[in-house]
Amino acid sequence: MDRLLEERLFKVLMLSSLTMVVGSLFAVVAVVVLNGAPALTPSMLTQTPKGGYYLGKEGGILNAIIGSIYLAFGSVLLALLISIPAALSLQRDYIKKTKVAYSIRLSLDVLWGTPSIVYGAFGFTVMLYLGMRASLLGGIIVLTLLQIPIMIRAIDETVKLVPAELKETSYALGTTRFETTFKIVIIQVLPGIATAVLLAFGRSIGDAASILFTAGYTDNIPGSLLDPAASLPLAIFFQLGTPFPEVQQRAYASALVLLVIVLVVSVASRALGQRFSKHILR
């Protein structure tokens, strides 16, 4: 009897926490859609802000959409190039001392938890020292720094799961560490890389604090890496901060655009991950 009670209690517990999680997420999406959808006109998506846009006059947020896409994709690409070799190098094949790998992982975890404004402040200080102005490049670099700990640790966790027998099988054929890592282990790690990209992309496209000083904000579409770039999170922040209800509605419309971008990227990367993982050992 006790065990049945336990079973039922746990079922109720699981259902209620699941309801809370899904319910609150649904509420967020509902608020964004209900407030944003009416304001989401074609001109919002196709125009840059005209004079008086933030007072409720004509224009759109194309500058922020393009800016955010540049910033997010640029930084994800750069972060991947750095994180894949770094994550693979944490294997015991390369770092023999477990203590060294342990301390690297620990410091990456700490960096993962660091508030993004700290990255922004750090990036801004370095840029001041170098005499750089707020620019797309500055934003991409700071977002890359923000993503690296996430990516390395996310990939690293799947690298750890690669069966020792698989590496042994590969080495037994007379392969080098490089061949085993980049021809065998990496296939097994591909889904982990897809997850890492998702996590990192989500964090970088949704972050406002780190790019506030480093990428700046502008009403124009950046024409080069050295131009300042607008971004959706900051567009939401600025529009929500005005006292005009119609501009605040546009903030919700901007948030909706951001949500849709994240959704599309999630679905696409999952589909890609599936496609490339048919050979994986489970």
Added chain:
Amino acid sequence: MPHISIRNLKVSYGAHNVLKDITVDIPDGQITAIIGPSGCGKTTLLKSLNRLIELQEEVKVNGKVLIDGDNVYDPQADILSLRKKVGFLSQKPCPLPMSIYDNIAFGPRIHGVKGKQILEQIEELEKHCPNNEVCPANTRNTARTHKNGEMDLLVECYLRLAGLWDEVKDRLRMPASKLSVGQQQRLALARTLSVKPEVILADEPTSSLDPVSARLIEEQFQMLKQNYTIVLVTHTLRQARRIADHAIFLYLGEMIEQGPASKVLCAPCEAKTCAYISGEIS
């Protein structure tokens, strides 16, 4: 002169001595069975022969393993060609995360075998196995005209040699992980053979297989011993009696007895071997 001589080999994991001063010769072109109770160091001894043991944590190896007169633990020894020469078959087959075809082609590709060299390798293989039709004439003719024909031919020959061709010839592009465990083990055998080893180390290769697949593997070994030196770790005495020509009995990291299989397995000299054979210790 024996192909493989082990001289005063000591292996320890941390403070635990697994192998204590093993000195033994392994005869050429025969099946040598390493027998003994669980945890006596059978697998350690086997993996010491091609230095796969070094993939374990905190392992220390002392002594010499001479293969064709060269100590494989010499700091200048070429570990890649050693492992190519001394192939390894693990207890649980581990397919590489790629197609059936690529599982076989991987090794030759890594070692840069292509074009004419492939054809030479096949000729050599045919000379070794005159009784088996590993390379039918019609396949050979198509190989001349097709792109990548040589590699296709090589894959076919080794799959035939391992007795797997008829089961997989229509689905070579399928993930190897979709094969049954018995088929995976024969695939592993074909993959091991594809890099032209001279010695095959097999670590309880039939322990995870059904009886039919196990018999197939045993039959392969019987056939292969004409051209390869085979060292087999086994924990079933019956298997050792069926296929071994030579036997080595290990007990708690020491070599108790070695000699022709008929003698060690049926009329041993040492008391411990007797006890093991009669089932008193296991």
